[in-house]
Amino acid sequence: MPTDPTTNTEPTVPAGTPSRNAAGGSSSMDVGRDAERRLQQRYARPARRKPTKRSLLWVLVAGTLVASAFVIWILVAGSNRPATKDVGFELASASQITADFEVTKNPDDVVRCGVEALNQNYAVVGYTETTIGHVDPDLVVGRTSAHRVEIRTTNQANSAQVTQCWVID
CATH class of the missing domain: 2.60.40 (Immunoglobulin-like)
Incomplete structure (x- = not known):
């Protein structure tokens, strides 16, 4: 019986992707993860590091110093005004x-x-x-x-x- 050439019952695999085989080849989960990892490396932003407690402490100390200097500046500038x-x-x-x-x-x-x-x-x-x-x-x-x-x-x-x-x- 002739087959219809427009229907394809076999799944298509992109070129360069490991194919599955019955003898223990790559599973579809491994292929998906590998492709996702490659796409992430190519197109995604680099992963950001979480700020450390020490850097957060330095930011807090710097912010406190800037706010204190601003308050002192306002008080000193206003004290000379009549x-x-x-x-x-x-x-x-x-x-x-x-x-x-x-x-x-x-x-x-x-x-x-x-x-x-x-x-x-x-x-x-x-x-x-x-x-x-x-x-x-x-x-x-x-x-x-x-x-x-x-x-x-x-x-x-x-x-x-x-x-x-x-x-x-």
Whole structure:
């Protein structure tokens, strides 16, 4: 009886792959593992080593040192900056307001402060800068001294506040 040439009942084996035989040749599991190993070697990333406890300890120590240095840097940088506190304001006229504030600074520092006047919509209607140098020791409590500044305004102001103070070199 003629056989159909389009059907193949024999399993095909790729070239270069050991074939199975009845006399104890390679099993299909060994062939699969060998092929997987070769593909892994050729195309896969190299296996990563697990980090050792010692390397994890060094990373932890380095991270702690960096975090500590950052905190110390923030504390030291902020300690030299003058601090302000708005105390109040007095509306003198539609074109002038007086701001009262306190400044805490090192006694030897010369500080310049920006003070602004705001209207009811919180828009700036006046701005001035004032320089604070040496303050009479009788007027200083600790390192804090009180100050008053007049601000000319373009429109009616409803409040006044210190925006920022900085040390002049």
